Amino acid sequence: MKIALKTQFGQHLALTPQLQRSIQLLQISSAELEEEVAKAAEENPMLEYSPPDQSKDDGEPNEKMEMIQANWASSAPSRDDDEDWDTRHEQQAQVKSLLNYLEEQIQSLRIDPPAKGLVVYLAGCLDERGYLPESLEDLATEIHSELKITKASALTQLKTALTELQKLDPAGIGAHSLAECLCLQIQRQMQFDTEHSDKLQLALNLAQNHLSKIAQKDWSKLRQIFKQSEANIMEAVAHIRTLQHNPGEHFDTNVEQWISPDVFIKLNAKGKWVVHSNQAIKPRLTLNQEYSRILKENNAKKNNLALHQKMLEARWLIKNIEQREETILKVAEAIVERQQNFFHQGNIAMKPLVLREIAAAIGMHESTISRVTNNKYLACPAGIFEFKYFFSAQLSSEKGQAVSATAVQSLIKQIILDETPKKPISDNQITNLLASQGFVVARRTVAKYRELLRIPPAHLRKN
Template identity: 55%
Template sequence: MAISLNTRVSQQVSLTPQLQQSIKLLQLSNNELEQELAKAAEDNPLLEFEPNPEMESNLTPSSAQMDGTQNHWSNNRVSQDDDEDWGERYERVAHKQTLLEYLEEQIHLLNISPEEQSLLAYLAGCLDERGYLLDDLETIQVDLGTQSPEINSKKVMEVALEKLQSLDPPGIGANCLAQCLSLQIDRVLLNPPPDKANWELAKLIVTKHLSMVGTRDWQKLRKVCGKSEAEILKAVAHIRGLQHNPGAQFELESDQWVLPDVMVKLKRGRWVVESNPNAKPRISLNNEYTRILKEHGQKKIDGPLKQKMLEASWLVKNIAQREETILKVAHEIVLRQQQFFSMGAVGMKPLVLREIAEAVEMHESTISRVTTQKYLACQLGIFEFKHFFSSQLSSEKGGAISSTAIQALIKKIVEEESPKKPISDTKITELLSEQGYIVARRTVAKYRDMLRIPPVHLRKT
């Protein structure tokens, strides 16, 4: 048996411990952060941690309960002259498991290195609410490389994306609808079904001729695919059975207590953001240990103790950075949504993550983490940061209105209708048009479903 030495070059992803910790802390809710800090203090004697008494007490929920998607502010309105400290109020909200949480559960079970797990978790955080990865890998690599220079290979990013796309639900990590459907078909073909040929035809259609499915141009599909109309229709039936938005299914609800991260108050005619002192993490370096270490000098500290000191310092620094980032993002949100805090949902303006990302000079994936499970308290109630982001619709006046505001208008129209003669979606579209808002009837129907308002024939009494 010959023994020899060989040189092998390989590419490996490596995120610094500081970056891994920073990313992890940023996406934690207040409740999760409390648990994380308690565990860190147990493992590191150089840390001093004081449990938050607000989180330890078993308080009675307030009368208003937010479900994370609907605005019940009218039942929870507080006078502007009321001196109540909103930061001391808990509210019970129905927490919906997010796509990111579901993916992270799977990532932790993969037999890969902690560094690779961190990279996969970062990519998962870049997905939009549908489960699509709209940013190209080069952009993500550059953004991540500024924090962790070791990630300098596009191949590493591609391998990580492939692993992410292998997770459930099928279709996540795609950059467009065609790729999303193609990934789902690939998953079906891993264990070929009896009608394998139809699924392969479906794969051909979604990758090259998906637009023809939308136009229902079966004759042209037959020609380009060289198949009969019956075969085409069977393949199209398979395609229609696939999930277009893999992230839409994550609405598993469970009650949880929420302590708002920030408070919004009216000062000199403007709504401003303040940190909630009751939500501030109570973590610091142990003064006695720090004094002893300083007296003996850093060079005389042994390896394990020095490592504990570094870990403690990183944690305290990252907690401070987390607070600063949350406050900065909240400030930009409130700056753009002044009318909401005065008028409610009808005053909501269109807002996307990119606007906030550009304002605070951070990546959209970072803003996505900051706005998930972070809450603000105001006179209208307690809202998750994500509540303030919505798409833009046009108005005849040349301006724009948010989808949230349109939903509020639809809800108001339905509430004011006659129970004996409810208003149809077409009529709602006309009423909105009279107010200057251009909304398609199918869009009205979609928003009505999102508001859980039954169709017209079920509302009639």
């Protein structure tokens, strides 16, 4: 075997620490950026950090805004609240947690302390819906050795504790399933309402064993089973529908979520939507002037290698953050430029858009656009949307025009909203209606979009 040295030329891409840092900053949200900047300022004495100035105002909406908001009412995407379009933050309401609410009630129970401890333990095992996802057998296996009792004894005590838990408010708490949750609520009502005992008993039987038939609206089968008129069946079903399916949903989940828009869009004097950066969420990061002065006065790098390194890192971070803001603004402007009609008319006017189109427009790679569109938000009259919301697949019309999938979904939703409740429209009929308007969409695509909109099929919509 002959050993020899050879020179070979080649090209390869190496991600420098600075480039890696730039990529990382580009893909995080504004809230995460604030945390990163604050942490960097703690570790680097060359940086001075000031939190975002939440008191800054980005200006009032102009005269045309109320009219635009009104036009959005029929076609805008649904929102969980009705806050103004330029609201800076959307936050979950802070209410008492389910566990705290239950613990307060448990303390007033007239049972011995060990039994209270088990009730508290079960309350801590509930999920955000207020259900108990684990079986008592599994929980008994988990705790019996710690309590120094047999598994059978632990199971017996847990059953007693669960009975106590299910007596607490809100009604239906501690159930293992939807059927049990509904039954617990009806059983509590039966204790206080003897006047409607027959209706409640029918509702209890339906909830206990026949929820699937109610979902399928199989009224004839239910009439045969219970030997009751359809009026009585429907009255019991109507009562079941008034019950709470998730008893814990109105309680705080101990997660405080904020959405801060990175940009706002507003109408200019010419009636065109333009992008404005949200300065209220920008962290202020500058170089420490005192340390900078010391380094300039004492230019002997060999004596200040550590400080010079920190200074370089600080400058790189500031530069990366500036590039991040410029890129976000460029992407937002490119999106808004192509989706002007969306902001005037809503989903029905959404144009098909892909990452490649934005990348070509601003001279960047698709992967960069992909990073920017995640966890970055835009505020408009209908609310706050993630950048990637404005990207959708392209469908064709008979006239050869490109139509976005979002626009077609909006049409499907409107067709179903306008249908006669007693005679709902099938997916095949929706396909034909779309075709009559010049949109070529397969029936399976209609079904797919309907499911994405969380709309049940025609036979389940029949009233």
